[in-house]
Amino acid sequence: MKKVYIRTFGCQMNEKDSEVVLSLLQPDFVLTEEPESADLILINTCSVREKPQHKLYSEIGRFKELKKKRPDLLIGVMGCVAQQEGERIVEKYPYVDLVLGTQAFYQIKSAIERRLREGKPVVLTELKPDFKPPLVLGSSKPKRVKAFVNIMQGCDNFCTYCIVPYVRGREVSRPPEDILREVEYLVKEEGVKEVTLLGQNVNSYGLKEKSYGDFASLLEKVSQIDGLLRIRFTTSHPKDLTERLMRIIAENPKVCKHIHLPLQAGSNRILKLMNRKYTREEYIAKVERLRELCPEIAITSDIIVGFPGETEDDFLQTIDMLEKVRFHEIFSFKYSDRPFAVAKNFKDKVPEEIKEERLKRVHEAQAKITAEIYQSYVGKEVEVLVEGRSERDENQLTGRTTTNVIVNFTAPRLDLEGKLVMVLIESAGKHSLKGRYVRASF
Ligand code: SAH
Ligand code: SF4
Numbered sequence: 001m002k003k004v005y006i007r008t009f010g011c012q013m014n015e016k017d018s019e020v021v022l023s024l025l026q027p028d029f030v031l032t033e034e035p036e037s038a039d040l041i042l043i044n045t046c047s048v049r050e051k052p053q054h055k056l057y058s059e060i061g062r063f064k065e066l067k068k069k070r071p072d073l074l075i076g077v078m079g080c081v082a083q084q085e086g087e088r089i090v091e092k093y094p095y096v097d098l099v100l101g102t103q104a105f106y107q108i109k110s111a112i113e114r115r116l117r118e119g120k121p122v123v124l125t126e127l128k129p130d131f132k133p134p135l136v137l138g139s140s141k142p143k144r145v146k147a148f149v150n151i152m153q154g155c156d157n158f159c160t161y162c163i164v165p166y167v168r169g170r171e172v173s174r175p176p177e178d179i180l181r182e183v184e185y186l187v188k189e190e191g192v193k194e195v196t197l198l199g200q201n202v203n204s205y206g207l208k209e210k211s212y213g214d215f216a217s218l219l220e221k222v223s224q225i226d227g228l229l230r231i232r233f234t235t236s237h238p239k240d241l242t243e244r245l246m247r248i249i250a251e252n253p254k255v256c257k258h259i260h261l262p263l264q265a266g267s268n269r270i271l272k273l274m275n276r277k278y279t280r281e282e283y284i285a286k287v288e289r290l291r292e293l294c295p296e297i298a299i300t301s302d303i304i305v306g307f308p309g310e311t312e313d314d315f316l317q318t319i320d321m322l323e324k325v326r327f328h329e330i331f332s333f334k335y336s337d338r339p340f341a342v343a344k345n346f347k348d349k350v351p352e353e354i355k356e357e358r359l360k361r362v363h364e365a366q367a368k369i370t371a372e373i374y375q376s377y378v379g380k381e382v383e384v385l386v387e388g389r390s391e392r393d394e395n396q397l398t399g400r401t402t403t404n405v406i407v408n409f410t411a412p413r414l415d416l417e418g419k420l421v422m423v424l425i426e427s428a429g430k431h432s433l434k435g436r437y438v439r440a441s442f
């Protein structure tokens with residue numbers, strides 16, 4: 001049997017695409033963790049910022065030596081950089097055999113055959129506006145607690161800093177029947193207890209495909225699947241967060257009490273330049289309503305510092321929003337120019353040192369808030385879905401709260417994978433909580 005090594009960068013959608021590719025390659029290939037022993041090496045790339053794109057180039061260089069030693073080795077590049085760069089990848093790196101864009105990777109098997117038949121690199125990067133991803137069942141990783149499920153792909157929002165709409169194509173939702181079949185399969189055949197529904201903007205699910213129903217109704221349908229314990233979803237665009245969706249999050253016991261709601265910036269002027277389509281006041285109003293309906297909800301966010309034209313005053317409004325909203329956690333990034341994205345041509349680029357300094361200030365402000373929030377869990381009993389043994393300590397278990405906080409804990413028995421248990425939180429770290437098992441949860 002042949003072996004495939006897959007290196008994945010970028011978001012959860014890319015992780016999911018890597019799993020799909022592996023399923024498509026079965027039974028001809030099995031997964032290996034060692035590139036040295038692989039017959040096929042796939043690099044699944046991300047181009048959302050400069051940094052992840054550079055990772056591809058360092059990674060490709062590493063595999064060039066392997067190819068020299070073993071000319072039969074096939075090297076493929078997929079994901080968003082493959083989509084963005086296409087032919088340029090094989091021009092620059094002639095030892096790359098396959099370049100498969102964000103829709104083309106479903107053709108991996110025929111692409112490999114073509115590569116072997118024609119003896120030259122195969123580059124497939126067509127993006128169709130009405131692309132329907134096929135339903136792929138049959139996993140690469142049988143028996144696991146958590147799984148990702150794509151509910152849509154692409155994005156129509158065109159935030160001015162962002163490359164995603166250009167490399168993932170137009171927003172298309174998957175039919176609810178396909179999604180439900182996939183979740184049922186995961187629960188019944190692979191023992192999955194928690195699914196994360198994925199899309200660049202899940203809140204706009206079905207808006208273009210009226211017969212599918214909206215995201216709130218999809219959540220309700222998925223929650224009716226027996227044996228499924230938890231549902232998560234990401235990412236939510238604030239502009240499309242409706243009262244109806246907030247109510248489902250608050251009321252449906254399987255829907256986790258966590259929402260990733262990227263704010264990006266705190267200044268209305270910058271939000272407008274970013275084309276985010278909400279103001280700080282509208283964002284706060286949604287957060288307040290959400291907390292009214294669901295007081296325990298954890299809100300996390302993405303923040304960009306140093307967007308073109310961002311003044312010290314604009315930046316202070318981002319810090320002010322962190323303090324007002326009190327996110328559980330944030331992911332923060334220095335703005336970087338991206339190909340195709342409109343903001344690339346904006347004037348008044350913020351110097352690197354200032355971006356660096358603002359990023360540091362954002363980190364510090366948020367670290368304090370996260371520490372306070374984590375500290376507030378100490379002494380409380382929380383429900384945790386057990387994912388397995390803790391990485392740091394074999395004798396402990398690990399899992400997450402409904403609010404998506406990692407909990408490591410001691411327990412009288414260690415065979416609790418996939419079970420919901422109550423844990424008493426005894427201390428808080430920077431990125432996780434510690435505690436001890438109290439009882440099973442029903
Ligand atoms: N669809 C999601 C996020 C996709 S990209 C959403 O709308 O929020 C993940 C994050 O990368 C974004 O939320 C943004 O914070 C960051 N990002 C995107 N483009 C960027 C750029 N050019 N420079 C810096 N950060 C960027
Ligand atoms: Fe990018 Fe904006 Fe779409 Fe998110 S919503 S993927 S940030 S264009």
Ligand code: F3S
Pocket residue numbers: 009010011012013014045046047048079080164167168
């Ligand atoms: Fe990166 Fe593409 Fe995801 S650019 S963040 S891998 S959609």
